[in-house]
Amino acid sequence: MCYMRPLKDEAPPSDGVLYVFYNFETTQNTRVLDGGATLHVPHLVYLQQFCWRCEEVEYAERQCERCGVRKHSFWADPVGDMLTYLCCPRPWVKKVVAIAHIAKAFDLHFILNRAVLLQ
Numbered sequence: 001m002c003y004m005r006p007l008k009d010e011a012p013p014s015d016g017v018l019y020v021f022y023n024f025e026t027t028q029n030t031r032v033l034d035g036g037a038t039l040h041v042p043h044l045v046y047l048q049q050f051c052w053r054c055e056e057v058e059y060a061e062r063q064c065e066r067c068g069v070r071k072h073s074f075w076a077d078p079v080g081d082m083l084t085y086l087c088c089p090r091p092w093v094k095k096v097v098a099i100a101h102i103a104k105a106f107d108l109h110f111i112l113n114r115a116v117l118l119q
Contacts, residue, residue: 014052016094018067020086022047023101024078024110042110045078047071047085051092066092079114 024045028038048071050057054064060071067090074081086096100107 014055016092018049018051018090018093018096019055020047020049020096020098021101022082022098022107024107040106042078043075045074045082047073047082079110083111083114 022045024042026040026042028040030039030041031037032039048060049067050060050070051064051067053066054062054070057064063069072085074085086098
């Protein structure tokens with residue numbers, strides 16, 4: 001007697017969404033303990049973005065008329081610079097969806113650590 005709606009075979013509208021895919025590159029030169037453990041320190045973050053207008057464009061080198069430059073690299077303060085870039089006001093953006101290369105095991109920890117430091 002339970003009613004379940006059938007699944008729709010269509011994606012939700014994404015006209016106000018900016019999708020960002022990112023990956024941190026790190027070094028392990030910083031020793032943490034005498035036992036030889038080292039700390040991952042991010043030295044580069046690379047990201048690519050797209051909106052609904054350029055999601056089908058094959059070459060990310062092309063600028064989008066709406067979201068602009070689609071590839072970015074941040075070196076000086078990779079975590080802070082990426083977060084600043086993602087929080088920039090964009091009048092057409094209702095939501096930013098950031099997807100990490102390995103979020104659960106690695107890339108998200110740098111952002112969480114920065115959030116803890118900012119409190």
